[in-house]
Amino acid sequence: MRVIAVTTIFLGVIAVSFVVFFSGGIGLAELINMNAKKSANPCGKLVLDTETGLCMEQSVWDLFNNVIHPNLQTCADCSNLPVPVISLNNGTQTSTFAVYLSGRKLLDWVTPGLTADSIVQSDSGNVLPPGSTSAQILRVTGTNSIRYLIPSEGQYFQNRYEVLSPQKTTEVHYDIVKKTGVYGSAYFFVQAAQPHVDMDAVTRSFDAIALSESRLANLSKPDPYYVLAMPYLIGGVFGGEGDFYVGNHILEANFGGEKYSDMFPTVLTQEASHEYVHDLQDKMNLEASYTASFWVEGMADAVSIFSGFRTWNDVGFGTVLEPGCSDENGNASEPHSLGRCVFKHLDQEHYLTADFFRRLFHPQGQYPGLNSCTSDFSDPTCISDLTKLLTFLTGKDMRTFVQTALLKAPPTIDPSKCKLGAECLPQSQIEPCFTPPKKCSPAKTSVKCGTNNGETYLCQECKKGSFLDSSHHHCE
Secondary structure, eight states, rough: EEEEEEEEEEEEEEEEEEEEOTTTOOOHHHHHHHHHHHHHTTTTTSSETTTEEEEOOOHHHHIIIIHHHHHHEEESOOOOOOOOEEEEEOEEEEEEEEEEEEEEEOOOEEEOOOHHHHHHETTTTSSHHHTTTOOOEEEESSSSSEEEEESSOOOSSSOOOOOOOOTTTEEEEEEEEEEOOOEEEEEEEESSSSOOOOOOHHHHHHHHEEEHHHHHHSSSOOOOOEEEEEHHHHGGGGGOOOOOOTTTTEEEEEEOHHHHHHHOOOOHHHHHHHHHHHHHHHTTGGTTTTTHHHHHHHHHHHHHHTTTTTTTTTTOOSSSSOSSSOOOOOOOHHHHHHHHHHHHHHTTTOOOOHHHHHHSSSSSSGGGGGGGOTTOOOHHHHHHHHHHHHHHHSSOOHHHHHHIISSOOOOOOOOOOOOOHHHHHHHHOOOBSSSSSOOOOSSOOEEEEETTTTTEEEOOOOOOOOEEEEETHHHH
C-alpha cells in the first residue's frame, strides 16, 4: 500500500489530502467517482424520498410515493385557495384554521371533532363532501384552511389544544420525523414545536411489541415493523379510524389529536400491537386456515391483551360477560366486537395460554365455516368449524363451552326424533365427534360416534319413549 500526499491550492489556501493506492490499482479518479456516488445516494441500502428528505425502506418509499404523497397533496406557493365557512354556536366573528405539512399547505385533511354546534355556511369551492350541512369531522380536499365563525375566543376542538381567536389565523404545522428502532422504524407525523408524543419511548414500545408477539407466534426472530404514526387530522384521510395493516410490514396508527395523545399516552402502543398481529397473520399465511373477519380481529386483540399491551377494558369488554356474545352495549354484530366476545369468553374460562397462541399461529386444517358465524352463532357450519378449531387450540373437548358460553340459550331438541336407532341431534345441532361423551343415564342407553358421508358426528341412541335432555348427554 502506498500513500501519496496530493496538494491542492484554493485561493492561496493549501489543502493537503491523502490518496490511498491499494495494490489492486484504485486510483484518484476511481476514488473521486466512488465519493460522488456516495454523495448522490446518502441513504446506503435505503431509498431517499426527495419530498421529505428521509431515507426510507423500499416498501415504505413505495407507499409514500404511490399512496401517501398522492393523497396528502401539498403546495408551497399556491394562492387563492377556496375557504369554506363554518359557524360554531351561531358565532359571527371570523377565525381561520390552517394546516401545513413539511412547511407546505396541506390540501387533503380531516377536520377536528368539535365541541360546538356547527353549520356549513358556504363552500363555493366544493372542498367539503357534497351536501355537508354539519361540520362534525369532514374530509377537506383542495384547500388547507377553514374560516370558522365563533362567538368568542376558545377551544372548540375535542381532541386538540388549539384556541380559535377572533380575527386571527391559527396555523398547525406538521413534520415527518423518522425514528429507528431495533426491529424496525417509525415515521411520526408530529408538530415539531410540541410533538406531544415521546417518539423515542414509543419506538421502544414498538420494539417490545415485535419481540413479544413474534415470540408468542414461535418465530425465531422478530418480524420487522414500519409504523406510520399520525394524528387523525391526517390519518383519517385514508379511511376508517386511521388504524390499518397496510402490508409489507407497514402499520398505520392514529393517535387522535395532541390532547387525546396526552390523555391516553399508550394509544399508539395499543393500536400498533393490534395491527402488528395482522402483520404476523400475513407472514404466517393464516388466510389458508381462516379468513373470517371476527376471528382475525378477535385474535389480534387477544394477542395484544395477552402480551400486556392492551386490556379488555381498553376495547370495551371490561365487565364479566354473561352467556351469549354481545359487547357492553348489547351488540356484537360488528366483526371486532364479535371476535372480542369470543376471546373474552375464552379468557374468562382460562383457556388463553402461551400454548393456545402458539397453536393459533400454527393451525392445522381449514375452517371456512367461521365465515358463517354471526352474533347468535345459530349457523351449524359455524358451530362445527368453531368447535373443531377451539378443540385444537385448547386440546380439550369444547362442545360444552360453545353451547354454554357463546350461545345465549341451550338448543332445543325435538323429542319425536329421539327414538331407538334415531339420531337424537337434529341437523342444525350436529357437531363433530371428538371423544365419545359419557353414557346416557338413567335410561342407560349408549352414546356412540358414527359417520355420515365421510364426516364423523356425535350420535345419540335413546330408548323408545325417552328423550334427550338439554345437555345432550342424558336420556330421560
